[in-house]
Amino acid sequence: MEKLLVAKVSNEIDVLMRVSGIIRRKGFSMKSIHMEQATENQANLKIMLSYQDKSVDQLMNQIKKYNDVYEVSIV
Amino acid sequence: MEYTGAEIVLNCLKEQGVNTIFGYPGGAVIPLYDALFNYHQDFLHVLTCHEQGAVHAADGYARSTGKAGVCFATSGPGATNTVTGIATAYMDSVPLVVFTGQVPQSLLGRDSFQEIDITAVTFPITKYNYLVKSIEDLPSIIREAFRTAMSGRKGPVLIDIPKNIFTAKGEYITISMFTEGKKTAPVDDNLLWEAVKAIDVSKKPVIYAGGGVIHAGAEPELWELAKKASIPVANTLMSLGCFPMNHPLSLGLVGMHGHKETNLAVTESDLIIAVGARFSDRVIGTKDKFAPGARIIHIDIDGSEIGKNKEVDFPLEGNVKDTLKALADKVCEKDRSRWLSSIRSLAPKVKQQPDAFSPANILALAQRIVGTDSIIVTEVGQHQMWAAQYCRVDSPRRFLTSGGLGTMGYGLGASIGAQIANPDKKVLHIAGDGSFRMNCNELATVSKYRLPIITLLFNNGSLGMVRQWQDLFQEKRYSQTDLTDDVDYMKLASAYRLNGAKAENLAQLREALFKAISSEKATIVECMIDKETGVYPIVPPGMPIDNMLTGR
Numbered sequence A: 001m002e003k004l005l006v007a008k009v010s011n012e013i014d015v016l017m018r019v020s021g022i023i024r025r026k027g028f029s030m031k032s033i034h035m036e037q038a039t040e041n042q043a044n045l046k047i048m049l050s051y052q053d054k055s056v057d058q059l060m061n062q063i064k065k066y067n068d069v070y071e072v073s074i075v
Numbered sequence B: 001m002e003y004t005g006a007e008i009v010l011n012c013l014k015e016q017g018v019n020t021i022f023g024y025p026g027g028a029v030i031p032l033y034d035a036l037f038n039y040h041q042d043f044l045h046v047l048t049c050h051e052q053g054a055v056h057a058a059d060g061y062a063r064s065t066g067k068a069g070v071c072f073a074t075s076g077p078g079a080t081n082t083v084t085g086i087a088t089a090y091m092d093s094v095p096l097v098v099f100t101g102q103v104p105q106s107l108l109g110r111d112s113f114q115e116i117d118i119t120a121v122t123f124p125i126t127k128y129n130y131l132v133k134s135i136e137d138l139p140s141i142i143r144e145a146f147r148t149a150m151s152g153r154k155g156p157v158l159i160d161i162p163k164n165i166f167t168a169k170g171e172y173i174t175i176s177m178f179t180e181g182k183k184t185a186p187v188d189d190n191l192l193w194e195a196v197k198a199i200d201v202s203k204k205p206v207i208y209a210g211g212g213v214i215h216a217g218a219e220p221e222l223w224e225l226a227k228k229a230s231i232p233v234a235n236t237l238m239s240l241g242c243f244p245m246n247h248p249l250s251l252g253l254v255g256m257h258g259h260k261e262t263n264l265a266v267t268e269s270d271l272i273i274a275v276g277a278r279f280s281d282r283v284i285g286t287k288d289k290f291a292p293g294a295r296i297i298h299i300d301i302d303g304s305e306i307g308k309n310k311e312v313d314f315p316l317e318g319n320v321k322d323t324l325k326a327l328a329d330k331v332c333e334k335d336r337s338r339w340l341s342s343i344r345s346l347a348p349k350v351k352q353q354p355d356a357f358s359p360a361n362i363l364a365l366a367q368r369i370v371g372t373d374s375i376i377v378t379e380v381g382q383h384q385m386w387a388a389q390y391c392r393v394d395s396p397r398r399f400l401t402s403g404g405l406g407t408m409g410y411g412l413g414a415s416i417g418a419q420i421a422n423p424d425k426k427v428l429h430i431a432g433d434g435s436f437r438m439n440c441n442e443l444a445t446v447s448k449y450r451l452p453i454i455t456l457l458f459n460n461g462s463l464g465m466v467r468q469w470q471d472l473f474q475e476k477r478y479s480q481t482d483l484t485d486d487v488d489y490m491k492l493a494s495a496y497r498l499n500g501a502k503a504e505n506l507a508q509l510r511e512a513l514f515k516a517i518s519s520e521k522a523t524i525v526e527c528m529i530d531k532e533t534g535v536y537p538i539v540p541p542g543m544p545i546d547n548m549l550t551g552r
């Protein structure tokens, strides 16, 4: 299964490490990753997830918790 | 007004109501300690022997008070030494704010002396962390750090501060108290009513209470719900004390070393009400056979826990205290005496030999002498499980133990923090010989601060818990679990100018404990235990929790 994760995040590399770290630990794979500055402090993060027998909702619930993730959804 | 970064840190701590810091100095935090020199009236700084001990002490302070624990460490090895302590707090949702010094910004990224990328190291074991990049950010980062540590599901936060920021000057304006964190939305009313209906029709409900009950201060609401609807309460290791154990509705410990009747009650139940608990493998054994006939209500402030380890029928994401209150108000008053007496009938008829120097008798006697209002702090191993099974814990924040990470060496540091936070209470440190050896360097701290901690050292000459697994599951191939008799713990105690006493029977133990109490001095009471004594019941790992080995 493949799904695109889209998030508004802080414009810092830290958030990329947090998000990719939790994706790794929950056993998902990534097909692609893209992060682009949007405003002075914000960036858009897009990750194409690839996975089997996993709950993407569980992953979302984890990612939502970080202070530097402002919005996250699956499209 | 203009302050140095170091002064800003200390002012922000004052603002947060912090008066106790556990820490250890070093090059990168020399400016911070220099400022502390001027603020000595505002803070008690407890100097430990090792940064791990400092973090465990801050953790014991936090668990025993409900306040955030605060810790200072230097860069490099100081920072890496905090890692086990931070991970321990993270796994058990304990609020800490850990400050580490960092090399000056001009030296970052050059493998400079004592440079470690501690924010990268601690990403997976902190709720959040910061590398401070400019002095302007410092006050807001510290305030946000406390808010993050204390709000929602609590946890440790680390702030890494480069040395030049400690000495830079910046603006700081006092604010009165810290602002409330994000308010969680109340649970949806329809969901709540569905859960109420499920409780009302249930014939065999069990409350499965986790550490979240204590973190939320929701014991009164739990009590109301349990009493009104006559629902028995099973405890995880983290929730011991959230419900008085002398009450007939108390079932005590559930899970791998849970009581027989408790595990069977959960297995037979038709409704599990999980409150601030996370369906850990040490509790549920195996996911599909945990309470197989039950519907499940899960109340938790952390949405990511709901459905993580076990599917639930009624997900109630929200503040545990408010949700329990709402349930307690809405459920029908019920008499469930048949369910309760059928649970009671499942309890094994144990005949304790009254004179045996057994873990049960040792702990019962120790509690009788030291008092049930004492704070029990454990290490990790068999002694920890015996304490969880046999100690009577009637109020919250009186049983401190490393549940999620299972950190040997946690207990002595945590005892120090608990005793400093609660000078009027007795602290009973229950240790195994293996765990004690891990961090017994902190006896110097116990001695320095004259903390009257009583250590009950279960000396079974072995890494007993691992040995027990080897006994049961590895055909008695005891690989590297015998400790032999190479330490004289009595001499060790006296080397630190502490008292020691050895007990081989209950009479000696009684005398040693009375002496320890009246001396008001830290005492190591070494109890000689047979290494073959096991922890029972035990559920073999990965088995359903009604599959208990009850002894050999």
Ligand SMILES: Cc1ncc(C[n+]2csc(CCOP(=O)(O)OP(=O)(O)O)c2C)c(N)n1
Binding pocket: B379, B380, B381, B382, B383, B384, B405, B406, B407, B408, B409, B431, B432, B433, B434, B435, B436, B458, B460, B462, B463, B464, B465, B466
């Ligand atoms: C830091 C750490 N290392 C290893 C372990 C694995 N472990 C769990 S219990 C145990 C034995 C503990 O021995 P002791 O403290 O003497 O307690 P006992 O089981 O004998 O009561 C070990 C080695 C651990 N939990 N923590």
Ligand SMILES: [Mg+2]
Binding pocket: B381, B432, B433, B434, B458, B459, B460, B461, B462, B463, B464
């Ligand atoms: Mg031992």
